[in-house]
Amino acid sequence: MRGYKFFTFVASVLILGALQVGATETENKTGEFVATKDWQVIAEGQAIPKGLHVRINLQTGLKEAKLLDESERGTALQSQQEGQAADENEPLSLDYKPDIIEESLRRVKEKKKSYAELRKAYKEFQKNFRTDGELIVQLIDQYRNFSKTPLESELRSKLDSLENLEYLLHQIDNALLFIDNGGLDDVLLPIVVNDTNTALRISAMRVLGSLASNNPKAQIKVFEKNFGSHLAQILSSSGNAGEISAALHAFGALLRKFPLAQQRILSTSGTQALIKVLQSPDVELRSKSKVVTLISDLVQEKRFVLETSKDAPDAASTMAQYVLLEFQPWLQTHGYCPALDNVLAKDYLHLLEQPEIVEQFATALETTEDLCSASWSQSSGLRHALLTVRNRYANSQDEYRLEVSQVLSKLCERLFNKPKHTELQTIDPNCSG
Ligand SMILES: *[C@@H]1O[C@H](CO)[C@@H](O)[C@H](O)[C@H]1NC(C)=O
Ligand SMILES: *[C@@H]1O[C@H](CO)[C@@H](O)[C@H](O)[C@H]1NC(C)=O
Ligand SMILES: *[C@@H]1O[C@H](CO)[C@@H](O)[C@H](O)[C@H]1NC(C)=O
Secondary structure, eight states, rough: HHHHHHEEEEEEEEHHHHHHHHHHTTTTTSSOOOOSOOOOOOOTOOOTTOOOOEEEOOTTTOEEOOOOOOGGGGHHHHHHHHHHHTTTOOOOHHHHHHHHHHHHHHHHHHHEEEEEEEHHHHHHHHHHHOOOHHHHHHHHHHHHSSSOOOOGGHHHHHHHHHHHHHHHSSSSSHHHHHHTTTTTTIIIHHHHHHHHHHHHHHHHHHHHHEEEEEEEEHHHHHHTTTTHHHHHHHHHHOOOHHHHHHHHHHHHHHHTOHHHHHHHIIIIIIIHHHHHHHHTTSSHHHHHHHHHHHHHHHHHHHHHHHHHHHTTTEEEEEEEHHOOOOOOHHHHTTTTHHHHHHHHHHHHHHHTTTTHHHHHHHHHHHHHHHHHHHTTOEEEEHHHHHHHHHHHHOOOOOOOHHHHHHHHHHHHHHHHHGGGGHHHHHHHHGGOO
């Protein structure tokens, strides 16, 4: 898609250029604009006589002018009034003056009326005004008022409340206020843990993702309430794409830049839950690509911290937490390498039309290459999948697909064209791209 947009853009610039050249040829060389009954382009900075009809051509972005038609005098009058450009001997303005005075009077009256209305509306607004904080407390109270047994009649208002919360709790202060007022215990936890309605669980996990994103204090509270293992439970058991996506979003928001939570959650059920999503035959590729993206991000996060805090003594404790984190070994223990290999080997035909997803998988393959290259380099299924997608994209006109095909070429070369596999080079001379 990117490449396509790029070419469209160039094309429109070229057309614009051609029009400008065309316009210059018919221009009066002395620099003065000579108006006719037809639209003509006004050159940059060129002076034009008064009383013409002027417009901006929306297709070219150029200013154009022509002489007025009889039917257009009304419009012209308006621009003359605004620009004080009417000639003394121009009869038009006199003809139309009564109308203008009437019109102005009408508008003044209208303004007075709307001012009174405005005051009234403002008073109303003040009366009903709630700060975000008041609104959040009210939403929590409303939630406490819902009956304990699930009622179909309450579902719509529950979903609406959650949607409002998702919006409000992006703000760090709002999220903390929600937590301080018992929102995790009274609103989110009962839904995520016990509710049988999938739509409600999805909404609640969206709220959770919203409040924990980039909010370290909220992340700690969410972690303390043990949401990590509840989310892992949902990931392991759900076959619903929307639910998996919402759970992954919340899971990622809880784990990112929080090595203690990563340590506790990923060393127990967390890693297993992620890999289970990859292994499930019922889960669609898009959800699987979100899983590998989260895995890849967490692996990179540790690498990045270890690299950047090497020479920073004040980062010692952060670094220590990441050093203890053994996410890669847990991935290996729970079968990440063969799981990813299988996803691609089985589903690669679906990847042919989804370059964004291929890119996500390619990034994950690169990030975890050192962990898995021993098994991946022996996998003929993976090799066939990657080369098929690579070859398809390499023959595309689309710049983005071409980019992705180059990433795949390099990956294939590293995985399958190692010197010890010389026979592969003769079978597939294209792998070096
Ligand atoms: C250019 O404008 C001048 C001044 O209005 C006029 O005398 C002349 O005839 C115009 N030339 C053309 C080619 O339109
Ligand atoms: C909750 O219920 C109580 C008692 O019925 C009521 O006074 C209160 O206004 C309700 N709160 C909300 C937010 O609906
Ligand atoms: C979930 O349901 C069980 C059984 O009814 C209950 O004991 C537990 O407290 C509930 N958990 C939450 C978080 O509501």
